[in-house]
Amino acid sequence: MNASAPDSLLAEVQIGCEDLAPALEVFVGRLGFRIETIFPADDPKVATLSGHGLRLRLAPGGDPGVIRMAGAGEPLTAPNGTRIEFVDPDPPLEVPPLQPQFIVTRAGEGPAGGAGRAGMLYRDLIPGRLGGRFIASHISIPTGGPVADWVHFHKIRFQMLVCRRGWVRLVYEDQGEPFLFKAGDCVLQPPRIRHRVQESSDAFEVMEIGCPALHETLADHEMALPTATLARDRDFGGQRFLHAVAAETPWTPHGVPGFEARETGMAAATGGLADVRAIRPAGARGFSAQPHDGEFFFGFVLEGSATLDCQGAHALGPTDAFVIPAGETWGLSDASDDLQLLEVMLPAGASAS
Structure with missing residues (x-):
């Protein structure tokens, strides 16, 4: 639309209607739309209606279409053929049942990364998504600069990111000024927290995990970031925002002899829902791990190499990933000096390494 067009010129959707009068009885009389224009006066054939955030033009010819309206009730079909469906504007989050599976995903295997939101390249690390319960992605931005992102949030149960290469500038609701998310850092994005990616370095790489696999990303066109308020301990659906800075977190002895860990504080931030750590020799x-009894145990090689011993021997290198189902014995061997393995577990404490 021309920027100089008058404010009264609005966008509208045209739906087919051959007999206007009975259609108006439904749209105006039953659904609460109001008439804005109607013509010709002696035998009306066309009407423009407004209501429920919509502007509709009913006119002869065309597809009668489908209208989805907030509310409860059985679907109905108007006399002109338009189907009206009543939907919950904010339906509850559905988390599919877990379908356990042992998975090894190697860099360079499987389909090439696909272009996703805001021009980012996504590589799937959990083909099959464990029945739709989890998604893990290796995401990259080859060429840095401003990112075509907008303020948005996710309807999720759990979502976290770990930076592998480069940096990106992020900003979050009630968490202060934008900050750099750099290699080794970990972020927890609690449910519905508003955020935006501002810019990135060249060759930026991040690993992201979400539950459920299929979840909505919703834009918030009203909120500007950063927000004026600062509430670092704010509760978002039982979780609080976390930015664990690798450069400020020491490596400490791990439960496995001969290995050490860099903890993230994820267990406290999620109220025990999940835990995340990096381990290294x-x-x-290597080590042998007892079977875990958790919902989800995921490994991602940040650096170096090792052999995964589970249902055979599987050589692992950088950006390779694996999922160990509950009850499965596993371990690592032939770990290189520079190995850094990320472990993600739900619930916290599920690790047996």
Whole structure:
């Protein structure tokens, strides 16, 4: 639309209607739309209606279409053929039942990364998505600069990111000024927290996990970030925002002899829903783990190499990933000196390594 057009010139959707009078009985009389224009006066054939955030033009010819309206009730079909469906404007989050599976995903195998939201390239790390319960993606932005993102939020149960390469500038609702998210850092994005990606370096890489796999991303056109308020301990659906800075977090002895860990504080931030840590060798080259009894155990190689011993031997290198189902014995061997393995587990404490 021309920027100089008068404010009264609005966008509208035309739907087919061959007999206007009975259609108006439904749209105006039953659904609460109001008439804005109608013509010709002696035998009306065309009407423009407004209501429920819509502007409709009923006119002869064309597809009668489908209208989805907030509310409860059985679907109905107007006399002109338009189907009206009543929907919950904010339906509850559905988390599909878990379908356990042992998975190894290697870099360079499987389909090439696809273009996703805001021009980012997505590589699927959990084909099959464990029945739709989890998604894990290796995301990259090859060429840095401003990112074509907008203020948005996600309807999710759990969502976290770990930066592998480069940096990106992020800003979050009630969390202060934009900050750099750099290699090794971990972020928890609690349910519905508003956020935006502002810019990135060249060759930026991040690993992201979400539950459920299929979840909505919703724009918030009203909120400007950063917000004026600062509430770092704000509760978002039982979780609080977390930015664990790798450069400020020491490596400490791990439960496995000969390995050490860099913790993230994820267990506290999620109220025990999840935990995340990076582990590396500190004198040993491997370990044997007892079966875990958790919902989800995921490994992602940030650096280096090792052999995963589970249902056979599987050589692992950078950006390779695996999922260990509950009850499965597993372990690592032949770990390189520079190995850094990210472990993600739900619930917190599910790790047996």
